[in-house]
Amino acid sequence: MPAHPLDGTTICALSTPPGRGGVAVVRISGPQAWPVVDALCRGKLEGCQPGRAALRILHDGEKPLDEALLLPFRGPKSFTGEDIVECHIHGSPFIAQRLMECLVDAGCRPALPGEFTQRAFLHGKRDLAQAEAIGDLIDAEHAGAHQLAIQQLGGGFSDEINAFRQALIEYAALMELELDFGEEDVEFVDRDGYRKHVTSLLDRIAQLLSGFSTGRAIAEGVPVAILGAPNRGKSTLLNALLREDRAIVSDTPGTTRDTLEEVLTLEGIRFRFIDTAGLRDTTDDIEAEGIRRAWAKAASARFVLYLVDARDLVDAEGREATTR
Structure with a gap:
């Protein structure tokens, strides 16, 4: 069973x-x-003075192991809130492995994944949102995801949550006073104003929840479904965007029978373009399943690109079919 992170282990x-x-x-x-x-x-x-680097020779028993730049910190003025030493060594896999073995022999324990950040959270150096942002920052693969993570790491999201919490505490206190002294001729709050403040708070929370889905789309890639009837150029468009022949292009209707997703970064924002099966009535079970998946992807996509043949818009029948 893993040790508790605050059990005094190093x-x-x-x-x-x-x-x-x-x-x-x-x-x-x-x-x-x-x-x-x-x-x-x-x-x-x-x-050595905490927070200042020192060049020292690390030893493996009686033998020198490496010349290292040591960066020591004293808790609570450190990332985890504990005493920390960072050993900047030459990037040899052997030196790194041997140093880890020396540390374990001296009583240290290999850290679990994310345990340094966990200790920072438990010591109050980072709140939960900031701890999560560290992982998002490491995983950021484009400018949009990086910007979201760095804002969250800086405490912007946490500040909003704390403001909500403080407002709710104040509203709850006023409500409790109203309930306790409701039978007396005492009014502690303008009830219309109180109602407006609560409604405003609920609206802001709803905006934040909506922003979460937008932020998630930016971090993971904004899903864009490419829809249309068969042979309308969906796969051709995807290939043009990617500048490679990723999707099969054919004059035969119904060539695309499953969804095909590809990621493309445009001006710092990652998009997930989804090529789909052509939409039409069919008795083919496999093609019908592809069409069902196409509609499902359209329902969950942030944007839909619907491709039409301009010739379909010439007469009323074609316009009606396209609209439908």
């Missing part, structure tokens, strides 16, 4: 991607972070 982990590189960073957090690293550099860490 954790360590490689904070940079595994593999060969210029620099690797090993992070240690917990009450024994300084003493453990101090022992590895032969007593030359304890005199």
